[in-house]
């Protein structure tokens with residue numbers, strides 16, 4: 001994990017030199033989506049709860065930032081933090097009653113949230129600017145750094161992503177992470193261990209919403225514009241797609257998923273202007289077929305197989321293979337979550 | 343003799359349906375008590391009632407204090423470990439992570455570390471596989487894990503729900519030998535619910551017989567072993 005993170009950060013920080021300004025913007029979006037998907041992965045992959053409504057939290061983050069920076073002249077840094085905090089609270093509160101629902105019922109309850117979002121945004125037009133939306137100023141480059149505004153947003157998003165990746169890693173590795181995963185694996189046994197399942201589920205929902213809300217804040221800054229129809233139910237479904245394609249029960253999967261939902265629709269457009277979504281759908285099916293545990297799952301399998309073959313070449317300590325296998329088995333859960341027996 | 347756990351007029355409900363009908367029983371300190379009963383008698387329900395996982399009526403006292411109506415985490419904190427029916431393995435977590443969940447409500451890091459070593463001493467197979475996902479363990483190993491996970495609480499009372507389920511007779515004997523050792527050397531009081539009456543009465547000091555939510559017989563385990571009707575219906579000889 002540490003190695004992977006260093007790699008992402010290293011490549012990420014050097015990349016803009018080689019990118020056109022449009023590509024810089026595209027990668028900024030990848031990072032932003034990755035932050036959103038990270039939230040969804042914690043919820044779906046680790047805690048076993050579904051959401052078809054995370055677009056709503058993305059919208060909350062985006063509008064919080066738009067309103068705070070344009071109406072109240074609050075610096076965008078504070079707006080991002082406020083967006084995360086507000087999403088956390090709303091997610092937690094939504095979680096309290098909604099989590100009485102399980103599985104498909106929760107999926108539908110959250111879908112209702114996604115459906116309502118654009119209309120709610122239009123309804124409160126004194127705040128949100130209605131259908132017109134709100135135009136934001138792009139953050140200016142601080143300290144007179146010799147980079148463009150788009151490059152600055154790129155670095156900002158990447159930095160936030162790295163921080164939130166580390167945070168997720170630490171959260172999931174410790175005591176809280178064990179409790180979150182235990183609830184997914186066996187809620188009754190988790191309760192028998194003294195884990196307050198209801199509280200943890202709501203908290204996880206809140207943390208998940210916080211991630212997606214922060215992503216929404218960055219998204220608003222990157223695009224410099226928010227409008228209700230950007231936050232349709234389609235966005236929520238797109239998040240779910242990215243999350244599953246990347247690998248729900250993984251942290252790194254969020255980055256692959258982010259790349260998928262950013263790039264695949266564009267390429268689908270290039271292949272067929274008439275039916276891009278058919279191409280998108282086909283790609284999706286191929287991905288699911290080839291990588292049933294997501295891109296991250298595939299990478300882990302390959303890594304585990306490599307470790308095993310290396311271990312068998314030089315009769316290495318058994319524990320190494322065991323650990324590699326453990327790492328692999330640990331993530332088979334993506335399928336379990338989706339109700340497909342492994 | 344002092345009772346560590348006492349229940350009187352204990353009722354338990356799933357929704358509106360009442361499953362336990364006013365039980366009275368006691369679990370003596372430092373002893374092994376067994377509750378025998380057929381499928382659907384209410385054994386699992388009885389343990390869930392003690393753990394605060396379902397709605398109850400009547401009174402439950404642990405070490406003299408009322409615990410009925412309290413939240414499961416508060417009951418666990420008092421030192422009541424529940425080894426649930428069907429093992430309750432967290433299949434995607436490693437063996438060690440499973441064990442650490444047993445100590446979830448504890449905060450003393452060094453004590454937890456010590457107790458890990460202690461349960462690895464009781465169950466060497468778990469040490470070997472400590473970094474494997476628990477889902478790949480065999481049924482017997484998972485039962486060992488469930489028991490070990492219960493011990494990680496450093497409990498005063500251990501609730502065991504049909505540990506013999508699905509195990510070969512030799513393994514049941516092995517497991518019960520370990521339970522006896524834990525009871526004797528660690529001073530852990532045990533409340534066991536079982537269908538395997540032969541093995542359970544061998545292990546236990548005190549026994550109760552549960553039928554459709556009511557206790558019909560009780561007494562020292564040695565006496566129940568000699569009881570004709572129990573022999574016919576539960577021991578089969």
Ligand SMILES: Nc1ncnc2c1ncn2[C@@H]1O[C@H](COP(=O)(O)OP(=O)(O)OP(=O)(O)O)[C@@H](O)[C@H]1O
Nearest residue numbers: 356361379380381382383384385386387388427537
């Ligand atoms: N979740 C539940 N909802 C409703 N009724 C339940 C539930 N669990 C158990 N019951 C009912 O409660 C009664 C007692 O069940 P319980 O699981 O306690 O039996 P048991 O003695 O543990 O049986 P077994 O030996 O098969 O595990 C049964 O009639 C069962 O149908």
Ligand SMILES: [Mg+2]
Nearest residue numbers: 385386387427
């Ligand atoms: Mg039972």
